[in-house]
Amino acid sequence: MAKTATAPKQKTKKQLVMKSIIVILLIILVAAGVGVYALFTSSAHAAKGKSPFAGMFAKAPEQDKLFPLSTFTIELADQSYASISMNIGYTGSADAELKNNTSIIRDKIISEVMKLQQADFTAKNLDSTKTRIIKAIKPLVKSGSINHIYMDNLAVQQ
16 A cells, blocks of 8 residues: 555655646746747847847848839840830939930940841840840949839731
8 A cells, every 4th residue: 555655645646746847837938938928029229220230241232223214225246126115223322313315325235236137036045135235234324323224015027
């Protein structure tokens, strides 16, 4: 009978130890959650306008602003025609420069596209065509950077 009396005491001790471990783990989890919450909502970081994790990640590139150009219809070098509407993707403060130089920009684009052929507007070659256009108009913008050409509409026919 002595054996049966100590067995329940050992079970209750094991249960008490397990309950204690669970309670301690819950307290640690709650404390960690409160710490993370405090870190994200810290008034010191909020006053600076910065995230507490700002230095941990690479800065995202600046979003392109778009400058739309009206549709071009151009005869290509192989006597086919291209109808193109595009936007210039730029960063910086080039708004006024692009507006003031729209005619010159269009002229540079037309001159560059007239040298191309129908094959230069295939999916395979379109990126190199865009790069040529960017190189042609990039020197016209001093207060920003032209990064992309976005084609809204492109039709090429013989």
